[in-house]
Amino acid sequence: MRRSALDLGVGIFVLIGILALGWLSVKLGRVEFLGGQGYQVTADFPSVGGLKAGSAVEIAGVEVGRVEAITLADYQARVLIRIRSDVKLQEDSIASIKTKGLIGEKYVRINPGGSDRVIPPNGRIREVEAPVDFEELLSKYIFGKV
Amino acid sequence: MIHPRRLSLILAGLAALCLTPAAWAGAPTDQLKAHIDQVIKMLEEPVLKVDGKVKERRVAVRKVADNFFDFAETARRSLARHWQGRTDKEREEFVKLFADLLERSYISRIELYGGEKIQYAGERSDGDVATVFTKIITKQGQEVPVDYRMLRRGDHWLVYDISIEGVSLISNYRTQFNKIIQTSSYGELVKKLKTKQEEFLFEEETKTKGSAEK
Numbered sequence: 533m534r535r536s537a538l539d540l541g542v543g544i545f546v547l548i549g550i551l552a553l554g555w556l557s558v559k560l561g562r563v564e565f566l567g568g569q570g571y572q573v574t575a576d577f578p579s580v581g582g583l584k585a586g587s588a589v590e591i592a593g594v595e596v597g598r599v600e601a602i603t604l605a606d607y608q609a610r611v612l613i614r615i616r617s618d619v620k621l622q623e624d625s626i627a628s629i630k631t632k633g634l635i636g637e638k639y640v641r642i643n644p645g646g647s648d649r650v651i652p653p654n655g656r657i658r659e660v661e662a663p664v665d666f667e668e669l670l671s672k673y674i675f676g677k678v
Numbered sequence: 679m680i681h682p683r684r685l686s687l688i689l690a691g692l693a694a695l696c697l698t699p700a701a702w703a704g705a706p707t708d709q710l711k712a713h714i715d716q717v718i719k720m721l722e723e724p725v726l727k728v729d730g731k732v733k734e735r736r737v738a739v740r741k742v743a744d745n746f747f748d749f750a751e752t753a754r755r756s757l758a759r760h761w762q763g764r765t766d767k768e769r770e771e772f773v774k775l776f777a778d779l780l781e782r783s784y785i786s787r788i789e790l791y792g793g794e795k796i797q798y799a800g801e802r803s804d805g806d807v808a809t810v811f812t813k814i815i816t817k818q819g820q821e822v823p824v825d826y827r828m829l830r831r832g833d834h835w836l837v838y839d840i841s842i843e844g845v846s847l848i849s850n851y852r853t854q855f856n857k858i859i860q861t862s863s864y865g866e867l868v869k870k871l872k873t874k875q876e877e878f879l880f881e882e883e884t885k886t887k888g889s890a891e892k
Contacts, residue, residue, distance in 0.1 A: 578844075624755050626849045643849055646758035658807060659827070662844040669843070672820055 570597060570616045571653035575627045575640075580609040581663045582638040583629055589613050589640045599640060613640065613657075621657065623649040628661035638663065706808040706828045706835040707801045713746040714796060721791045732789070733882065739785050748829060748836035749777040755838065756851040760859050768864075775871040776851075782878050793817065806830040 580602055589597035597615040604610070615621065624645030629638055642657070651657060720738055725731070753776040754761050754769075764772065795815040802809045810826045827839035827846075839848045858867045 622758075624758070626846060626852070628846075628849060643852055644759060645755060645852075646761040648762070658804070659839070659846070659848075661841065661846050661849055664844055 570614050570619075572600065573613050573615060573621065573651055573653070573655050573657055575611050575613065575657040575660050576605065576608045577611060577627075577629065577660050578608060578662045579665075580611060580629060580638075581665060582631075583609075583611065583640065583663075584638075587637065587639050589615065589642065591619065591642050591644060596642070611640070621645075621651045623647040623651055624659060625651070625657055626659040626661060627657045629663035631663070706803060706826075707798055707810050709746065709835050710810050710812075710826055710828065710837070711798060713742060716742050717788070718791070718796075721788065732885070735789065736781070736785055739788060740781055743781075743785065746834075746837055747780075748831070748838045749773055749780070751829060751836070751838040752776070752780070752848060755848045757855055758852050760855070760864060764864070772868065775868065775875065778875050779871060782875070799823075808835060 583599060583602065585599055585601050587599040588595050589599065596619045597613055599611055600614050601612040602609055603612070611627075613627075621642065622645035624647045626643040626645070628641050628643065630641045631638055645659075717739055720735070720742065723735075750773045753773040756776065757764075757772065761769070794817065797813040797815060799811040799813055801811065806829060808828045808830070810828060812824050812826065814822045814824055816822065823841075823843060825841040825844075826837050827841070828835040829838050830836075839846055841847070855867060858870065
């Protein structure tokens with residue numbers, strides 16, 4: 533009798549452990565169930581240079597969405613972004629790919645515009661800025677002067 | 679044998695084809711190239727190259743720029759959210775100050791032009807907006823990518839944004855204007871732009887006077 537009570541205790545303990553692990557992986561992996569909230573917009577960049585699915589989308593340093601996927605369309609990078617539903621993007625908003633610090637991770641910064649038209653769900657951010665390629669700039673200054 | 683009347687009809691048709699502005703539409707690169715060539719020609723003009731003619735040359739370049747640059751659109755987009763709360767009079771004043779600012783920072787830079795080559799590397803259009811990709815090739819052989827964002831206004835394509843090395847002009851000014859308005863006020867921004875313009879005109883004046891005395 534005492535043996536089975538011990539087994540039960542261990543079983544519950546293991547179960548709690550597995551649940552905790554599950555919660556941790558969801559939290560750390562930023563998995564969203566049921567497709568997530570908010571609406572999707574796309575933006576075509578000449579290059580995304582290091583941006584990944586899951587990267588943050590920020591306005592004034594505040595996270596307002598995430599990059600969901602990056603695909604190739606007409607030899608440009610098409611970035612699929614999910615934006616929080618309470619955030620409206622004006623039609624002339626500018627999306628740029630920036631780096632946190634000098635060598636930090638890449639994120640999308642949106643510079644809000646002043647147009648009275650907003651980008652509808654599944655719409656497109658037309659004004660984009662490609663990331664500045666530091667290596668390319670550097671090589672220009674190193675090899676450029678002949 | 680072609681009948682002379684028929685020949686004149688054909689010629690008239692050809693002439694009409696060349697002159698109709700409709701033939702221009704859908705060709706942002708062609709229009710941009712024509713304007714840029716015009717500016718380069720002006721800069722290479724020996725009559726205007728003399729030191730004392732700085733002002734005349736700037737006025738001439740500005741005149742061409744007015745033809746293919748949509749200053750109002752650029753100003754509106756640069757002011758972004760703060761454009762909404764402005765009255766028509768304020769907007770008009772701001773567009774003028776902003777055009778002066780661009781003239782100060784860019785047209786004076788263009789005057790340093792010394793035979794750099796410009797390459798047209800294709801365009802991408804999407805409805806009424808188009809991007810024309812160009813490359814400026816310096817004498818040292820460095821390539822500087824310059825992209826022009828253009829808007830269609832009837833038969834004309836007007837530039838409203840320029841990206842140099844991927845950095846957009848509007849994005850740059852939008853961030854700066856926003857910072858000034860947030861930390862002080864719109865009035866402060868206008869005051870700043872006005873003082874800068876006055877300083878610039880004053881400097882220009884003393885410079886031309888100096889070279890005249892020489």
